[in-house]
Amino acid sequence: MATLDPRIATVTDRIIEKSKPGRAAYLELMRVEGERGIDRKSMSCGNFAHGFAAAGDDKAAIRTFAGPNLGIVTAYNDMLSAHAPYYRYPEQMKVWAREAGATMQVAGGVPAMCDGVTQGQPGMDLSLFSRDNIAMGTAIALSHGMFEGVAMLGICDKIVPGLLIGALRFGHLPAILVPAGPMPSGLANKEKQRVRQLYAEGKATKEELLEAESASYHGMGTCTFYGTANSNQMMMELMGLHVPGAAFANPGTKLRQQLTRAAVHRLADLAKEKKRPLCEAVDERAIVNAAVGLLATGGSTNHAIHLPAIARAAGISFDWDDLAELSHAVPLIARVYPNGSGDVNDFHHAGGMAFVTHTLLEEGLLHENICAAGNDEFSAFATNPVEGEDGPQWEAVTQSSNDMMLRPASAPFQPDGGMRLVTGNLGRGCFKTSAVAEERWTIEAPCRIFDDQRQVVTAFEAGELDRDVVVVVRFQGPRANGMPELHKLTPPLGVLQDRGHKIALVTDGRMSGASGKVPAAIHISPEAHGGGPLAYLRDGDVVRLCATNGSLEAVGVDLSTREAAKAPPPPIGTGREIFALFRHHADEAEKGGSAMLAAMEDSL
Structure with a gap:
């Protein structure tokens, strides 16, 4: 051990x-x-x-x-x-x-x-x-x-x-x-992403997009x-x-x-x-x-x-x-789509969780003395199951079979983990560095403010974002509207980035686990609803996002001299009004964005 x-x-x-x-x-x-x-x-x-x-x-x-x-x-x-x-x-x-x-x-x-x-x-x-x-x-x-x-x-x-x-x-x-x-595995993820971006640019039909999506999710x-x-x-x-x-x-x-x-x-x-x-x-x-x-x-x-x-x-x-401090200690050892070209089946065949467990244990990066429910010995999780005559048999995995996807912790893709905390006068948020090329870890540009992701798509289609820009989508936190994922923004922002523009997203909403190559500060806390800093930003303010030094700043702006923007009305329809109680009592994203847990703790 x-x-x-x-x-x-x-x-x-x-x-x-x-x-x-x-x-x-x-x-x-x-x-x-x-x-x-x-x-x-x-x-x-x-x-x-x-x-x-x-x-x-x-x-x-x-x-x-x-x-x-x-x-x-x-x-x-x-x-x-x-x-x-x-x-x-x-x-x-x-x-x-x-x-x-x-x-x-x-x-x-x-x-x-x-x-x-x-x-x-x-x-x-x-x-x-x-x-x-x-x-x-x-x-x-x-x-x-x-x-x-x-x-x-x-x-x-x-x-x-x-x-x-x-x-x-x-x-x-x-x-x-x-x-x-x-x-x-179905259609390669890179091909799916290519068709999505073509559709966002008007260069692929809806039928072509549906065919690609159906071949991927099949x-x-x-x-x-x-x-x-x-x-x-x-x-x-x-x-x-x-x-x-x-x-x-x-x-x-x-x-x-x-x-x-x-x-x-x-x-x-x-x-x-x-x-x-x-x-x-x-x-x-x-x-x-x-x-x-x-x-x-x-x-x-x-x-x-x-x-x-x-x-x-x-x-x-x-x-x-805690997560940020761990990120400085933990190397990035896997590149699985959207952070790489292969999918989870490729990852599994390369050694998968067995190799991940083996190499992290070998470098002293995991607790081996946990009270695992699945096996008396946590070291058993460094094995992969194979079909046996009377039940699964487990085989040790000590090497990766694809070092373009999975590497030992002693020779990682990058020396630190895939997420960083960014803080500043715009609040606290998360930046997934593992999905973003290092030359894009710092973006400074005038911002454009939106209160809804559909507004962003409309502005993109009108050509209003074809420049260096920090796209700010606010009033997307737990108390505002339930904190939806904003994954629909990935194709248009990716198109803008591919055109050579400096692009970043800043939001108190979530991005999907499939979020990829565009630099983004997400889960900004405190959220704009209720007076978080994003509520005081205005179009044209220069925003600087830097994952290297962990900063998120409105540059040269005294936000305290402004009035907060008015939040949009609460969402209704599609059952959303049923969840008003959750929205009214939710806490910040960093605590889990939960009304239930906050109330539960108060009762104990």
Whole structure:
């Protein structure tokens, strides 16, 4: 076991120290829940009878406590390609649970929206808050007290964080996440990006664009670019919440089925032995491991919001200062589209998560002594599963087979991680350096102000942005409109950059995990709604964004002498008014952009 890098140790120790009050309160609640919480044996006969009335062949086993009863919380729907494979999972998992002397019931379902469908549409305003909704749905599912363990079926953007946040309120139980894997590779991502930019310039038809998109997103499984969904899978591996190597085996294969069976058997064993509960598995070290992996692989910027939220649910304080300090210690070892040419299938075949885990452990950049739920030894996550006769077999991976995509931590693509904190008189934000050429890390230009991403597209089409410009899109934070992703801006801004202009984006909104080559300061906090600095900017102000020294400034402007711009009216339609309560009480992006977590902490 390599000695932990002192920089990683310093950040971890700081997180542990500042988390002491919240973590102690959380663990005490989990102790009480474990000792006096609702469970099958403490139920009245009427309660209990309701709980197994529809259990069919498993009724007798549940009634007589013949073995642990495991709850399934599923995010299945067949509109979302990543979650469509889950259709048959529950019935299969029940069979595998019986093999292990356990039973399983579907505790409940949670919503699963596809950001790919809602990008640039009104429904995207629901996206971030769907995470809190999923967490609440998970809590409702598990509130029946019928279960001794939890299997979570979810993959995509807000779904895995939501499932995990909800399950952490039942952290006295062991829990495992069960992925379904990425779809096989379709149209090359670079070609898809080329057609998108041609369409943005009016040089490709809508039918040509639809054909390219359909060839890229073509079947069951997670989208193959390295966005938020696949970054989720990476983080769950490095937190030990999968069985080893489960992240990127394709759907519909025998290996995928064997991995799911192994997850059920593992969860049954944990429940029988009452060990490795989720509250112990998700500790400060596991959160640091997830952050290290995010930085080392150039993962999604959305996790600068989700990871603090997950940490809060476990009583842990983790912020962008921690992420920035880790970024200085962690090298970038992967280039997966949009940060490279190959997709997650290529990444997996090059060594994938097994090699990532191996090389980060070898350089002392990961905590090896975490309480992994998926295996007793965290070193097992440095192995890749292959199909075996009776179940998966795991093989050590100590080398990358493609050093254009995946490199050892001792010889990385760049010496520091993929995200940096930028601060100044315009607030605090995140800059994903791993996706941007270094010569574009500093942009200084007059700004153009917009209150909506559609306004940007209109200005682009009118030729108004064909110059050096910092595009500022404000009133896109959690309290303004739910903090939608602004991924629709990537093609037009990319076109402007390709024309030789100095282009940057500054916003209190989000960019997708697929955000790429255009320099961007995102998640600006405090947000413009309520008086954040972006509300005081005016068209023509010179804005300087520099990832090298971590600055975000309005140059030569005294913002304190101005009145704040008036926020647009709150969004309505497409169900957005239902989420007004979330918007009114949401906190800043750096804390997770959550109304639920803020209210929860106030109640403890």
